Amino acid sequence: MTESTIPPEIAEWFASRDWRVRRHQVDMLAAADAGKHAMLVADTGAGKTLAGFLPTLADFCPSRIGDGKAPDGLHTLYVSPLKALAHDVQRNLVTPVEEMGLDMRIETRSGDTPSDRKKRQRMRPPNVLLTTPESLSLLLSYEDSFNLFAGLKRVVVDEIHAFATQKRGDLLALALSRLQAIAPDMQRAALSATVADPEGYRAWIAPWGDIDSVELVQGEKGAEPQVEILLPEEERVPWGGHAATWSIPQLYERIKANNTTLVFTNTRFLAEYIFQNLWDANEDNLPIGIHHGSLSKEARRKVEGAMARGELRALVCTASLDLGVDWGDIDMVVQMGAPKGSSRLLQRIGRANHRLDQPSRALLVPGNRFEFLEATAAMQAVDEGQRDGEDFRPGGLDVLAQHVMACACAAPFREDNLLAEVRSCWPYAMIDAEQFGRVLEFVATGGYALKAYDKFKRITRDRDGVWRLTHPEQAARHRMNAGIIVDSEMLEVRFRNGRSLGKVEERFAASLRPGDTFQFAGVNVEVEQLKDMELIVRGSSKAAMIPSYGGLRLPLTTHLADRVRALVVDRAGWARFPDDVREWLEVQDWRSHLPGPDNLLVEGFPHAKRHYTVYYTFTGWNANQSLGMLITARMEAMGLMPGGFVANDYSLAVWGLKPVEDPRPLLSPDILTEEFIDWVQDSHLLRRAFREVAVIGGLVERQHPGKRKSGRQVTFSTDLIYDVLRKYEPDHVLIEAAWADARARMTDIGRLGDLLDTAAEKLDHVQLDRVSPLAVPVMVMIGRESVPQGAQDDELLLEAETLAGAAMRVDELPEGLAGDLDG
Incomplete structure (x- = not known):
């Protein structure tokens, strides 16, 4: 198909802006004209959204309609993962429609839409409706949905990678099946910039799994992104910490030099923390904003409007702005801390410039040495065009x-x-x-x-x-x-006498069993029970075994973890690293072994009158937390007297009063059946998973006319039902669904299974006389009350220097290496 088949109204509109119609935009129109579904994979800034809507615009062009009337009723549905994205698309779609003079109405529908407008949309629908999976499902629950969607010609699913592998994707897939039954000739189009498995997404978007009915359209390649890693100008790359507060002076200078900078963080707390640090450094009173999911709708809309008008010099944000929001005047994206995945990094990089023919500029700011390696691995993946993502389930x-x-x-x-x-x-x-x-x-x-x-x-x-x-x-x-979205709750931690110590994330509290100890608010406490959204504790003279939970964290993808392992063992490539990172790896190589892609390195050493074992898993924080719970339970059963554990994305450190002479029995695959089942059932993990599936499945209602149940009330109801089902119907369909969530989402059991397979085949156990260099980042976390990431970085760095002194001591090192370190 050639550009001459593009309706003249559209061709003239492109020409008026000195744009050319991209090949993939033409191909999307050709696929629709041939009666096929389509899956478009194209770089950010390639005009994906316009490509998805091009067949719709063509259907409303007078040159195609001829003497007939413009299509009436609902013609196209656009489904996005974010309400903000739908509103942004509406703004960007209305302009070409108005400038082409097309007779077309475009509206949005979400939970924020007034009820009178929702009612009117069902009776007199717009031609194009921009919505979310949840709002679409609700529309399909009305008796008039058969009339509403009978003439539907097209569904455009934007940013398909953001929800296809999750429960929101399940809901959307079911809605698409119902729409196809109502309107058999309906065409589907899916759009994404960052899918690692296009064939898998073709199968997902295809009705009846008929992958041949879906045309795969590859976008024109854009300019290569320009990515650099920010390093300290005078200091060393930190051993530990995540907030990268060392970078604030340098980051502020970059913000001053740019028109608009988007600063991404991986958690809401870190967004607040970095925002406050930037304000403290903001001697020029630059307009700097913040955006994350915990802010009110009004606050988020205000910031979005200011960005759209070009009124902000910098915006600190989380994943709330990952997807598709088109602010063309952003000239740099900053990633604070490790990116956790190449696809996520590419998505964020694409927010800069947002034009296919101009390179996006990105700055990666690692918080510690492992994060430097992760940033390097992510940058290499971006350079090679490698994507990653979650598996379908x-x-x-x-x-x-x-x-x-x-x-x-x-x-x-x-x-x-x-x-x-x-x-x-x-x-x-x-x-x-x-x-x-x-x-x-x-x-x-x-x-x-x-x-x-x-x-x-x-x-x-x-x-x-x-x-x-x-x-x-x-x-x-x-x-x-x-x-589908069930809010996570914050639980009150208090003594039985009523004294409150503060709040912790529910996911952390749910992983605890009576008798578990952790440190909170500077006090070692022992869990008595979790009841009615409160974690009841008592003071403990025992050392804290389990670290406190510091908030939800993005998982390190398997693809990126493998790349980091490869960097660690690539001795020839160390010369490219900063001197302190290179020396760190060289001393590790001399004192111990290196964790590579095909082995599991386990180190044992004494420290501070305890025996430590460090497992270099590279499975991400969630999986390491789960493994820590399971290993300490097995150590207890084996009489090894565990004292506790602490984890980061790359490793797990466990300590006790007796040394682990052989870690193999602690890593046998049956730990995922025996200890795992006991832990999930004895803790509140399964109860919390059950609460979520009970709410989604409609067994327990959150909302009644005129009032909404509190989290405490919902939990009380689901706990009662859970106890009944566990006793009388343990194979209930929702118990099965809760177990599926506990295995996959809450504990990352799949990655643990892969890790144990590696341990069975290639376990590399090394006994040392003192802490190793690679162990320092996880060791500095021990004994710390887990406040949100960032607030203790300075203190962590001081302790890191002490540990590093032992790990990097130059005595006994080879002469050449010792000379390098002294120099």
Whole structure:
């Protein structure tokens, strides 16, 4: 297909802006004209969104309509992972529509849309509706959805990588199957800049898994991004810490030199911490803003508006601005701390310039030496065009239960028909009739153990085998409570006498069992119980075994972890590193061994009258936390008297009163069956997972007319039901769904399994007389109360110097290496 087939209205609009129509934009139009679905993979700034909408614009061009009328009713759905992205796309789409003079209405729909507008959109829909998976699912729950979507021609799924492998993607896949059933000729288009597995996403977006029906469109290659790593001008690369506060003076100078700088951080606290440090250094009173998910909608919209108008010199943000927001005047992106994945880094880099023919500029700011290696690995992956991402997994049964209820709200259905529709989407392609029947039974009665309670009876099957609502009010209850995102709670930590010590993240509290000890607010405490959203503790004379949880963290991707391991063992490549990083690795190589891509290095050494074992796993913080819980439990059973553990993304340090002579029994695969099951069941992990699936599956309602249940009330309800099901129906469909979440999302059990396989094949155990250089970053974390990342970096660095003195001591080193270090 050539550019001459582009409608003249569109071609003239491109020419008026001195733009050329990109090849992939033409290819997307050609795929639509050929009646095919499409998957577009193109760099940020390549005009992906416009490419996705080009067939829609063409359908409204007078040159194509001829003497006919412009399409009426809902023509195109655009689905994005973020409400902010939908609003941004609306702004950028309205301009070409108005300038081309097309007769087209474009509107957004989300949880923030006023109820009167939502009602009007169902009765008199716009031609293009920009929405989210949750809002689309709710639209499909109305009786008039069959009329609303009957004429739907096209669905555009933007940033597909951001949710296809998650529960929001499960919900969207089910919604697409229902839309395809309502409008069989509907075309699907998926857009992304950062997918590692385009074929996998083709299969995901294809109806009935018919991958050949999806045209893979590769975007024109843009200018290579310019990425550099910021290093201290006079100091050394830090041993420990994550906030990289050493960089603030240098970072501020970069902000002054640029028009607009976007500063990405990996956590909300770190965003606040860096923002405050920049303000302290802001002698010129530059306009600097902050944006993250915990801020109010009004605050976020205010900052977004200021950025769109070019009023800010810098904006500190989190993943809340990762996706697609088009602010063309950003001339540099900064990544504070390690990027954790090449795809995530590419996504963030693309926010700079946002034009295909101009290079995006990015600055990586490592917080410590391992993060320097990670930043180097990520930069190499970007240079080589390598992507990474999460693996696909079967769809959640809790999400399926929510979808079944939405379908029942829209109209009665037959089981076989709905099962066939559900199987037409990739996440649920393998679900069988027995499993689907269990989901239906749960929606109908709550399950065997709950069927005596009328409140759980939502649908019923009549004599003809047709499923329908038990009462019309069930539809209103569903719409009020449907959704996939379940907020994580902060739990109060207090003594039994009522004295409060503060709050911790629920995920950390849920991993604890009675008798576990941790340090909080400067006090060693022992867990008594977790009850009603409170963690009840008592003072403990024992040393804290488990580090406190410092907030949700982005996982290190497997692809990037492998690259970091490769850098560690690439001795010839060390010459490119700063002197202190090179010497760090050289002394490690001389004193101990190096952790490579194909081995698991385990070091044992004495320190401060304890025996330490450090496992260099490179599996990410979440997986290392889980492994620490399992190993200490097994050490206790083996009489090794564990004292505690601490973890970072790269390693796990465990200590005790007795040395670990052989770590192999601690790393045998059966630890993932015996200790893992005991830990998950004895802690509150499974209860917390159950609470989430119970809310998503509709068993427990958060919202009632005029009021919303508190987190404490929801937890109280789900805990009661959980206890009943564990006792009377342990194979309940929601218990199964909770176990799936506990294994995959909460504990990273898949990566632990791979690690134990490596340990069985190639375990490299080294006994040392003192701490090794690579162990210093994790060792400096021991004994620290875990306050949010950043607040203790200075103190950590001081302790690191003491440990490093032992690890890097020049006595006994080879003459040449000792001379280099002395020099």
